[in-house]
Structures are given as C-alpha cells and as structure tokens.
Amino acid sequence: MRARHKPWADEFLKENDHLVKLDPASHKGQWQSVFQSNSPIHLEIGTGKGQFIVGMAKQFPNISFIGMEVVKSILVSAVQKGLEEKPNNVRLINENAEKLLEVFDENEVDKIYLNFSDPWPKNKHAKRRLTYQTFLELYKQILKPNGEVILKTDNKKLFEYSLVSFSQFGMKLEEVVLDLHEFNDPTNIKTEYEEKFSAKGQPIYRCRAVFV
Template sequence: MRLRKKPWIKDEIITYDRWVVNEPNEYRGRWDEWFQNKAPIHLELGTGKGNFVVTLAEKHADCNFIGVEIKEEVLIAAVRKSVEKGLKNIAFLWFNINDIEDVFAKDEVSRIYLNFSDPWPKNRHAKRRLTHRGFLEKYKKILNKGGQIHLKTDNEPLFEFSLNEFSEQGFQLRNITFDLHNSRFEEAKKVMTEYEQRFVKQGLKIYRFEAVV
C-alpha cells in the first residue's frame, strides 16, 4: 500500500514524509500515535487539491484531519498547502477506499466528508459510488457512536440515490438541503472545495446532508 513515487515527485515526496503516510495500515487502531494526541479524527475521502480539508484543519486545531486521495499528483498539491501553512493536525493517505477497514479500526473515526464524489451515473456502476450501501457498511464499522458523514454534491441523481441508501442503512439524516448556498446552513457554506467554488460561481445548486450513525 505504499505511495507510488512517480519520477517527477520522488524528491519532493521525501520532503513531505511528515504529512504523507506511506504505510497507513501500520497505524490502524493507533492513529493517536501518528498525531501524538487523542483528538477526534475527521476523514475526507477524495480530497482533491485539498482546499476543503486544509481549511478545516486550519480552523479546528482541536481535531485531526486525514485527506484520502488516489491520484498522486493531486495528493501532492493538497500536501503543499499544508506544508505552506505549517499545519500539525493533518495527514494525507494514498490508498483505495475499498480497503478503508485495513487502515482504520472499529470506532476510530468521528466524521467522514464525501465531497463531490464521482456519481458513476450508469446503473451497472452503482456499487462504485462512495454512497452505495457496500461502502456505508464499511463506514459504519470505523465510525464511533454518534459519528457523522457530511455529503456535498452537484449531482441531483447521486444526491437522491444517497439519501435512499443512507436511510435504508439506518442512518439518521439531518440538515438536508437541495440548494446549500441559498439555505440557512451558514456554517456549511464557509468551507468549500475547489469544485464547489467553481460551481457556485456558475450558479449551480449544491446538495448537502448530514448522516449520523
């Protein structure tokens, strides 16, 4: 599960070992050792260039944040932001989300963010959606009691699919909005991903909800 070192990032990734965890499965059940504290762990699955998770880490020093991304060149862009800000409460992982139970133990995570995940629009690809019940069962195992999942998307079919999946899997849904940036949820508007910033400028609707275990 080691981070693949493309030639053009080989030297740079060595510099970033403080932020990039090359063997995350070795910390399963003991992420407090990596962060050297027992603060709540918040994950962003599919962190992109990192604007969302880095901003949250900067605002909330009382939590530990982990950004998960499968594209190395995008992951490095996110790490650079943390390096520039000198953040100590954030880490970045490269792994397939299907293997999430190999990286996090039961009840180890307090919150998961799913921001603008691939909608996989074809029905035959439904199992690949990060809100499919197969993934939700895995999330439920690593989330602690009262743990939350916060979802944002610009894709209405994925949003409706996700609402149904979460509901059928026993999650409590709350703070549902079909147009976040014209809603009363002021706090949720403050921290945006790069995609979200672009979509809002285009006048597109952002769908959002929170799910509680």
C-alpha cells in the same frame, strides 16, 4: 478531468513523510498517536487538491484531520497546500476507500466527509459510488457509535441516490440542504469544485447522515 501525470510525485511524497503517511495501514488503531493528540479524528475520502481538509484543519485546530486521495498526482497538490498553510493537525494518505478496514480500526473515526465524489452515473457502476451500501458498511465499522457521514455534491442524481441509500441502510438524516450557499453556513469550507460550480450558479447539495 484526468489529472496530469507527475513523474516526480513518488519522490515528492517521500520527501514530505511528516505530512504524508506512505504506509497508512501501519498506523491502524494508532492514529491519535500519529497526531500526538486525543482529539477527534475526521476523515475526508477523496481529498482532491486539499483545499477543504487544510481549511478545516485551520478552522478547527482541536480536531485531527486525515485526507485520503487515491491519485498521487492529485495528492501532491494537497501536500503542497499543507506545506503552504502549515496546519499541524492534518495528515494525508494515498489509499483507496475500499481498503478502509486496513487503515482504520473499529470506532477510530468520528466523522467522514464525502465532497464532490465521482457520481458514477451509469446504473452498472452504482457499486462504485461512495454512498453505495458496501461503502456504508465500511464507514459504520470505522466510525464511532453515532458517527456521521457528511456529503456535499453538485450532482442532484447522486444526492437523491445517496439520501435513499442512507435511509435504506438505517441511517438517520440529520440535515438535508438543497442549496448550501443560500443556506449560508459560515463554517462551510469550499472545495475547489465547489467554488467552480457555485460561481456558475449551480446549487450545492449537502446532507448529514448518522449511524444509529
């Protein structure tokens, strides 16, 4: 579903620049300074309306969380969520994953979350999938040694594709869960999509892959 255009989004994001970093490239290599903390940095690519990233920030106050969202009209919802919940260990950025190397230095990030990413089901669009090899190469550069990528999706074909893509790239699959809610992980924070799909009985797939 396409996000409804919000003509006031630009001004709203500027007014909340304590939470939204409008020029993320200027903080490359200095994200710990942004948080004024030496805590590990976890990045969610495609943060949507912010339920996951804000929930994680509240559950793990000793970790610094960055939510990346390319659509401003969606990002404003994440900002509103952050303003409501007020965790001090989360920042949001409006950027495309293709520009990760402009935003983060090598070995600057400890963990990457890919939650309910666009599956791009047509074969001709495979290069746009966030688990395609070109994106994995970007992740490898900004992640610390043995850094993790955690994928959650309701799309079985994307999940299967991603398992193969991770393996072919030489990553180690540390976890593969075929029904996350049957697995009953008490630390799992549900995204908005996750609540919607799981309520319909749709299994949620999760895997954790490590660069070795």
